[in-house]
Amino acid sequence: MKRVLVCLTLFAVAASVVSVSIAAAPVDVSEAVGAKELAAAAKTKAEDLGKAVADDASFGRAMEAKTIAKDGGVIACLAQALVEHKEGEATGINATGLRDAAIVLSKTKKLADATAALETVNEALAGKGAKGEKDHPWNKLVNMHRMMEEFEFQGGKLRRVLKRPRRLETYSENAAILVVLGLAMEADTHEVKDKAKLPQWTTWSKEYHQAMSGLNVAIKAGDGDKAKSIFEAAEKKCETCHEVFRD
Ligand code: HEC
Known part of the structure; x- marks a missing residue:
């Protein structure tokens, strides 16, 4: 009996150590996406959010559409990718501060709070402000x-431009968002109620963000045909996952 208790205690200690260790992204982000497009995507989102907090009416619409929660979460994913990226520092962004400010922003419900949080986001984008921890769990970003x-x-957006590619290279930031969200999807398995299905979730998430990394490369190379075929194949798979885990 005593031995069982000791074993159980050791097991509990081991389990708690595992649960506090924080995993980086499921892949090396430096291989998955460029730091430049991560930075560009974060700046575009912050600019769009500037319009959302411009006045009460815009903010009301943004709250209804959940834009603050959505785009705040997207910036948090982009920022954590920059934290882990080999070339993240070269962008001049205070990435840990950006992530923390974006998470605060994503949870705001009042215009004054959102405005203040967005200010901190913009400071971090300019390389200023308080820094945070490097480690952050990917399932707690969005x-x-x-x-x-x-x-x-x-x-x-991508469907439209891939129909008639024009200035395709500028869409690299859109593909970058899909890469980092795919990483967050792989890390966030809370929708998998039947744990036996975890490998299936992981496989589909991996296939998705790997496809988006390929899409990003094709877009940067200005290869519209290749980008289109990768994009269309990936879109067909959304339903495959929904049939098992959502419906
Ligand atoms: C790895 C599994 C997985 C993949 C891949 C996936 N989804 Fe989902 N999706 C889910 C789950 C689970 C939900 C329900 C949970 C939720 O909405 O919070 C969901 C919900 C949604 C919703 C919410 C609204 C609704 O109709 O319920 C939309 C929109 C959506 N997915 C779009 C997409 C698109 C577009 C893609 C492909 C680019 C995609 N999903 C790929 C798992 C997945």
Whole structure:
């Protein structure tokens, strides 16, 4: 009996050590996406959020559309990718500060709070402000429903430009968002109720962010045909996962 207790205690200690160790992204982000497009994407999102907090009416619309929660979460993912990226520092962004400010922003409900949080976001983008911890769990950056809405939003943008590619290279930042959200999707397995299905979730998430990394490369090379075929194949798989884990 005593031995069992000792074993159980050791097991509990081991388990608690595992649960406090914080995993980096499921892949090496430096291989998955460029730091330049991560930075560009974060700046574009912050600019868009500037419009969302411009006045009460815009803020009201943004709250209804959950834009603050969604884009705040997207910036947090981009920032954590910059924290872990070999060339993250070269962007001049205070990436840990950006991540923390973006998470605060994503949870704001009042215009004054959102305005203040966005100011901290912009400071961090300019390389200023307080720094945070390097480690941060990838399943605590963005809400999954908001992530899915962003898949749809960015998917729409990419679908349009890939029909008639014009200035395709500028869409690298859109692909970068899909890469980092795919990483967050792989890390966030809370929707997997039947734990026997965890490997399936991991496989589909991996296939998705790897495809988006390939899409990003094709976009940067200005290869519209290749980008289109990668994009269309990935979009077909959204439903495959929904059939098992959502419906
Ligand atoms: C690895 C599994 C997985 C993949 C891949 C996936 N989704 Fe989802 N999706 C889910 C789950 C689980 C939910 C329900 C949870 C939630 O909404 O919070 C969901 C919900 C959604 C929703 C929410 C609204 C609704 O209809 O319920 C949208 C929109 C969505 N997904 C779009 C997409 C798009 C677009 C893609 C492909 C680019 C995609 N998803 C890929 C798992 C996945």
